[in-house]
Amino acid sequence: MTEILSDSSYMIESLPEVWFGLVVFALGVYLLLDGFDFGLGILFAEADESDREVLLAAFGPLWKANEVWLVLFGTVLFAGFPAVYANILSRHYLLVFAILLALSLRGLGSKLREERDDEEWVRFWDACFVAGSIASPFLLGVFVASWVLGEASALAIAPLVVGVTVVALSIVLGAAFLGVKTRGELRDHVTRRGRQATGIYVGLFVLTAITLFVQYPGLHTVLLSASTAAIVVATVVFSIATVFAAFRERYHAAFLGAAGLAAAFVVFVGTLLYPAIDPAAGLSVRDAVVSPLPLNMTTIFAAIFMPIIVGYFLFLYSLFSGPATPEQSYG
Amino acid sequence: MHASQPTSATDAVLTVLTTEIWPILAFLTPELASRIQFGWTITIHIIFAALSVGLAPFLVYFTVQEVRTGKQRYARLRKFWTKIFAVGFIMGTVTGIPMGFMFGTNFAAFSQTAGELIGGPLSFEAKMAFMMEAVFLGVLLFGRERVSDWFYALSSFMVALGAWLSAFWILVVNSWMQTPRGYEVVMEDGLPIAQLTDPMAAFFNPRFPWMYVHMQNAAVISVTLLIAGIAAYFVWKNRDSEVWKTALRVTVVVLLLTSAFQAIHGDMYGRHVAETQPHKFAAMEAHYETGQADLHLIAIPTELESITDPRADNLYTISIPHLASFLAEGDPTAEITGLNDFEYESPPVAWVFWSFRVMVGLGFWFIALGAWGTYRLWRGGLADDDRLLKALMVSSPLGFIALITGWYVAEIGRQPWIIQDVLTTAEGVSPPLSGTEATLTLIAFVIGYVLLFSVFLYVLKRIVDEEASRHEVGIEEDNRPDSPGVTADD
Numbered sequence: 001m002t003e004i005l006s007d008s009s010y011m012i013e014s015l016p017e018v019w020f021g022l023v024v025f026a027l028g029v030y031l032l033l034d035g036f037d038f039g040l041g042i043l044f045a046e047a048d049e050s051d052r053e054v055l056l057a058a059f060g061p062l063w064k065a066n067e068v069w070l071v072l073f074g075t076v077l078f079a080g081f082p083a084v085y086a087n088i089l090s091r092h093y094l095l096v097f098a099i100l101l102a103l104s105l106r107g108l109g110s111k112l113r114e115e116r117d118d119e120e121w122v123r124f125w126d127a128c129f130v131a132g133s134i135a136s137p138f139l140l141g142v143f144v145a146s147w148v149l150g151e152a153s154a155l156a157i158a159p160l161v162v163g164v165t166v167v168a169l170s171i172v173l174g175a176a177f178l179g180v181k182t183r184g185e186l187r188d189h190v191t192r193r194g195r196q197a198t199g200i201y202v203g204l205f206v207l208t209a210i211t212l213f214v215q216y217p218g219l220h221t222v223l224l225s226a227s228t229a230a231i232v233v234a235t236v237v238f239s240i241a242t243v244f245a246a247f248r249e250r251y252h253a254a255f256l257g258a259a260g261l262a263a264a265f266v267v268f269v270g271t272l273l274y275p276a277i278d279p280a281a282g283l284s285v286r287d288a289v290v291s292p293l294p295l296n297m298t299t300i301f302a303a304i305f306m307p308i309i310v311g312y313f314l315f316l317y318s319l320f321s322g323p324a325t326p327e328q329s330y331g
Numbered sequence: 332m333h334a335s336q337p338t339s340a341t342d343a344v345l346t347v348l349t350t351e352i353w354p355i356l357a358f359l360t361p362e363l364a365s366r367i368q369f370g371w372t373i374t375i376h377i378i379f380a381a382l383s384v385g386l387a388p389f390l391v392y393f394t395v396q397e398v399r400t401g402k403q404r405y406a407r408l409r410k411f412w413t414k415i416f417a418v419g420f421i422m423g424t425v426t427g428i429p430m431g432f433m434f435g436t437n438f439a440a441f442s443q444t445a446g447e448l449i450g451g452p453l454s455f456e457a458k459m460a461f462m463m464e465a466v467f468l469g470v471l472l473f474g475r476e477r478v479s480d481w482f483y484a485l486s487s488f489m490v491a492l493g494a495w496l497s498a499f500w501i502l503v504v505n506s507w508m509q510t511p512r513g514y515e516v517v518m519e520d521g522l523p524i525a526q527l528t529d530p531m532a533a534f535f536n537p538r539f540p541w542m543y544v545h546m547q548n549a550a551v552i553s554v555t556l557l558i559a560g561i562a563a564y565f566v567w568k569n570r571d572s573e574v575w576k577t578a579l580r581v582t583v584v585v586l587l588l589t590s591a592f593q594a595i596h597g598d599m600y601g602r603h604v605a606e607t608q609p610h611k612f613a614a615m616e617a618h619y620e621t622g623q624a625d626l627h628l629i630a631i632p633t634e635l636e637s638i639t640d641p642r643a644d645n646l647y648t649i650s651i652p653h654l655a656s657f658l659a660e661g662d663p664t665a666e667i668t669g670l671n672d673f674e675y676e677s678p679p680v681a682w683v684f685w686s687f688r689v690m691v692g693l694g695f696w697f698i699a700l701g702a703w704g705t706y707r708l709w710r711g712g713l714a715d716d717d718r719l720l721k722a723l724m725v726s727s728p729l730g731f732i733a734l735i736t737g738w739y740v741a742e743i744g745r746q747p748w749i750i751q752d753v754l755t756t757a758e759g760v761s762p763p764l765s766g767t768e769a770t771l772t773l774i775a776f777v778i779g780y781v782l783l784f785s786v787f788l789y790v791l792k793r794i795v796d797e798e799a800s801r802h803e804v805g806i807e808e809d810n811r812p813d814s815p816g817v818t819a820d821d
Contacts, residue, residue: 038779060472061472061474063467065465065466071431072454072457072458072462075456078435078449078453078454079450080450082442082443083445084442084444085435085450086442087439089432089434089435089439090435090436090437090764091763092423093761093772095776096432101775101779104425104779113416116793261353290447290527294451297527301451301454302454306453309462319470320473320474320477323691
């Protein structure tokens with residue numbers, strides 16, 4: 001092991017690319033897991049009080065662990081590509097803090113509503129929860145798009161379109177998750193919303209592609225490539241599969257379909273970026289990656305701990321599988 | 332020009348906003364605003380971090396006792412403190428995530444320079460520790476009826492392990508900034524980059540063991556005082572409360588042991604600081620002129636100016652001659668370099684000097700309190716000594732004050748360096764950051780964290796009030812573990 005560490009070259013020739021893949025993977029898992037949390041928070045807006053209890057119970061034991069993937073994404077990026085971490089965060093300074101504010105609002109909202117039996121208090125924190133759940137995916141979408149497109153201003157058109165697209169994707173994911181976790185009328189209602197959101201998402205995905213094509217001539221090669229075509233086909237196939245499975249009341253299958261949509265989205269992000277990793281600063285993966293010793297070391301850590309983390313999640317989700325009941329929520 | 336006339340009104344407004352209004356909001360420089368922002372957020376965050384670290388071993392103790400003896404009193408203590416742990420964990424996450432991102436947003440140049448050294452440990456923290464803590468906390472809060480008793484106890488242990496490992500990696504990063512090792516500096520695009528050459532030397536740098544032991548013990552002391560204070564309150568209200576008398580008995584003994592250990596360890600730690608960061612040591616003693624130094628046990632400002640600018644000679648002090656020299660070098664006549672003789676500017680001496688005195692003063696009070704409680708436990712009358720109970724109640728937040736001031740000594744005492752002798756804080760600030768942006772987020776953080784902390788205190792009070800309103804029946808008789816259906820949050 002010390003031999004590998006002290007060696008002055010990467011333990012695998014393509015290790016920087018592997019780490020780029022790991023960054024995209026962590027972002028994707030975060031988009032999937034917190035994505036359904038966000039969607040649940042948005043669907044929360046039109047639920048009545050007893051349904052709200054069920055919704056909170058459905059994600060109560062899971063959401064903290066889901067959110068850790070944001071930290072994992074940030075630290076994987078920092079460990080592999082510190083210059084990129086420093087650049088994109090300082091460049092989008094206010095946007096980053098807006099994301100953190102939105103995430104805090106929803107985190108606190110869901111917890112603090114339980115702390116007092118006062119109508120006004122509960123409504124206030126509910127509103128924070130819903131507002132944070134809409135703002136978080138929107139701002140995250142804007143942030144990721146500004147990064148990938150090398151936009152200096154977050155107020156450009158394309159990032160805003162992507163932000164709305166990610167909100168729609170979150171609703172699809174949230175509805176699919178609740179299809180598994182709820183029963184009866186509530187389930188019928190959320191899956192109906194999920195079907196509508198899937199249609200809207202596909203429309204927005206196409207709109208995003210068109211916006212990129214019109215506004216970024218530099219991306220024409222990527223957008224017209226076979227991999228982009230495959231991503232578009234995958235998005236259409238997964239959305240049809242999701243809607244179809246929901247109609248057939250195959251809720252687990254519908255959730256897998258929605259997860260496929262999230263995966264296609266994040267692969268699209270990776271395709272647009274690579275081989276750059278910070279287009280605004282003109283940095284490629286090879287430019288920005290840390291030197292061999294620290295990367296070899298963190299790779300060994302990642303090789304040991306990523307399977308353990310996946311194990312934790314399988315355990316956690318199986319422990320809290322089955323339909324949610326209001327009694328489960330804490331208070 | 333005329334063609335663009337229709338949009339010029341919006342343009343004009345935007346121009347005024349960006350060139351006239353926006354810069355006015357820059358009350359502070361990016362550096363100063365960033366430093367205050369980081370210092371302020373950590374002041375609040377460290378309370379929750381310490382709460383996790385310090386409470387975790389108690390949760391393990393209560394849970395294991397509950398499972399082992401089946402006594403309801405341990406179940407009660409476990410439930411009560413699990414609730415507080417959960418709120419603290421959420422607050423810790425909410426207040427802590429921004430700090431990780433601030434490395435990139437506010438201190439981008441520092442992140443680039445030190446990325447190879449600190450990116451790894453931060454990712455290890457997330458992978459090894461934070462993830463484990465979050466997952467098993469889910470089990471602890473929601474899984475009482477879903478897992479076996481022993482697995483439940485194991486989950487509490489995993490949460491504790493997560494909290495302690497998390498602090499481990501954070502302090503690896505911080506101690507490296509104090510005594511950097513295992514790297515070599517190369518210049519890349521005009522920026523110094525610290526390249527990792529020896530991970531073991533970097534992670535287990537000279538400061539690390541001192542800092543880890545001192546910090547973790549400080550967290551345990553803080554939480555011990557909190558538990559003791561709340562237990563004293565319940566015992567004071569109800570002398571027959573077996574539940575809270577149990578907690579009181581445990582905490583007074585733990586307090587005595589941990590605070591006595593902290594004093595001995597702190598003394599040795601001081602000597603290490605004098606060796607490795609002599610300017611910090613000089614600031615701790617407000618020692619300006621090189622020469623032998625006395626130790627000032629008690630310092631009282633004679634005028635207002637000595638509060639903001641303490642100098643050992645213009646304070647009214649009770650001092651032990653030559654002791655600071657002796658502490659630093661083991662020789663009473665040793666010369667201690669004064670602040671005037673360093674090539675770089677001094678840290679803000681007032682913060683370091685007074686923080687150090689608050690920390691040490693409180694430390695001695697904790698030893699006295701622990702000794703008093705332990706004596707009462709030994710001779711009897713622990714639950715009936717009203718003065719002791721009141722002293723414990725009043726002292727319940729003081730551990731956190733000592734911890735925060737100790738942190739100020741370590742961090743403010745290191746200035747002007749962000750990485751000792753490698754990079755100054757001024758050089759570490761993000762190049763593109765404007766004073767306006769930094770000032771705006773600073774204001775938001777001040778307001779936001781005050782609100783968060785108030786909410787935390789409110790929730791804490793609610794949990795205490797709820798417990799106070801309960802009747803304690805059948806505690807001794809009922810030796811069954813929790814019956815199914817009673818959840819962690821019934």
